[in-house]
Amino acid sequence: MTGFKALRGQDRRGRWERREHLGRWGDFGGEGPPRAAGPGAARARPLIVTEDVRLLDDLLRLCAAAGAEPEVHHTLPERKGSWEEAPLVLVGDDAAARCRGAARRPGVMLVGREQDDPAVWRLAVEIGAECVLRLPDAEGWLADRLADAAEGAAEHAVTVGVIGGRGGAGASTLACALAVTAARAGRRAMLVDADPLGGGLDVLLGGERAEGRRWPDFAASKGRVAGTALEDSLPRLHDLSVLSWDRGETVTVGPDAMRSVLAAARRRGGVVVVDLPRRVDEAVAEALAQLDVGLLVVPAELRAVAAAEQVASRVRMVLRDLRAVVRGPCPAGLDGAWIAEALGLPLVGELPQEPALSDALERGAPPGARARGPLAAFCSAFWERALGPEGGARS
Structure with missing residues (x-):
């Protein structure tokens, strides 16, 4: 996909890896798949970290279309748990340097507009981002992820x-x-x-x-x-x-x-x-x-x-x-x-x-x-x- 480059390929391959896991149930004697969060569980809000006004406008627009209400910060949030508990963390390439030292966790994505900037990849690795997204090319993929977060999607049925x-x-x-x-x-x-x-x-x-x-x-x-x-x-x-x-x-x-x-x-x-x-x-x-x-x-x-x-x-x-x-x-x-x-x-x-x-x-x-x-x-x-x-x- 143009505009999407994964640092680790688990997201694109996740569906097939899951099927392989289910295929190893044999006679269904194992523990089965991981359990989904209950539908009544509280839903955390996606986290956006950026000072880039234009980028923020685009991300807010995608959040609105997906029905997700984000939490927005210019740097790492001071409130304990905001970074760790968010279902998705979108870090603008302008704010990546300020997010060094944040706890490593899945679901962190580095988002920006500049193409082929080698420094971006170094920053992505430093903050533990799983992929680098370039707008507007990656808007469709990101909108799906935001919608998953809004619905509280966890483990598939x-x-x-x-x-x-x-x-x-x-x-x-x-x-x-x-x-x-x-x-x-x-x-x-x-x-x-x-x-x-x-x-x-x-x-x-x-x-x-x-x-x-x-x-x-x-x-x-x-x-x-x-x-x-x-x-x-x-x-x-x-x-x-x-x-x-x-x-x-x-x-x-x-x-x-x-x-x-x-x-x-x-x-x-x-x-x-x-x-x-x-x-x-x-x-x-x-x-x-x-x-x-x-x-x-x-x-x-x-x-x-x-x-x-x-x-x-x-x-x-x-x-x-x-x-x-x-x-x-x-x-x-x-x-x-x-x-x-x-x-x-x-x-x-x-x-x-x-x-x-x-x-x-x-x-x-x-x-x-x-x-x-x-x-x-x-x-x-x-x-x-x-x-x-x-x-x-x-x-």
Whole structure:
């Protein structure tokens, strides 16, 4: 990116490093990802240190656009903790020399306008800046970071995609149950319906008439979507936020919209569950790129295994961490371990039948509503292994 030069590459590579970390969960027996700060936590203000009036005007403009209210100083702030507690520190190149000796911390950026000044790099190293930003070229990148600070963005949500190995595999049911179970455990949860031909997950949850925005309202989205605004605008069903489809004319959601909306959902923390179609178009590829793990639901049938193999080959072109969930009952000679091995995928577990599920859905109860039912037990065990008992807890 023009105008952006990192002294250490962790920010640009952070998303991929995180995915590698999640991929090392193995059978989800580890501690899981770092926990996000609770949504009720107090939000510190970004810190700006500069005496350059023109630079300050530009930084204040970017803060206003991002909804961030900064704390401004001409030199190191006297108040104890201002430098250390700010989510982001923007040091003007005019003030860098006055910030020597400040505590080393992440999130410090040296900002200016002069190009290719060797002295700037020396100053950046002296104050522990992680990158040097040149305006106006780096305005877009900096605006995103400021918006993250304004939203209190910390650890991204653990994002799980659910895909059917064949039609009628039960992927939508499992996706809903995972989200419902996470919400019942007190975690911030969002359910995203990425299958426009699936009939709408709000129907499966008994909320097709609930007020709130659906996918057609976001179809033209590009760039950054505010995570808080997204969450607040969606229907709230069974203590979780749901982004589904309406029953109107089919609207195409392109890759830009899928990327923007899912990125906003992930910035809110907690968990995000995405119900995915079996085909992989550009929009679905964008969704797959933001997943931490994918679950391929495969009924215990030879024909289903053959179909799932085709789906898996396409999904794994984008998503590295794809795992199998085998839906029982398993006939003699065919079990979950054999099916997972045939697909070349790790086995998450065997999903047992829940005879009362159809009757519960007819009564308007969502999948996973029976806390002691087999489906809810499977989902609870999945989250327990993936996140730990309090991972991503909602405060």
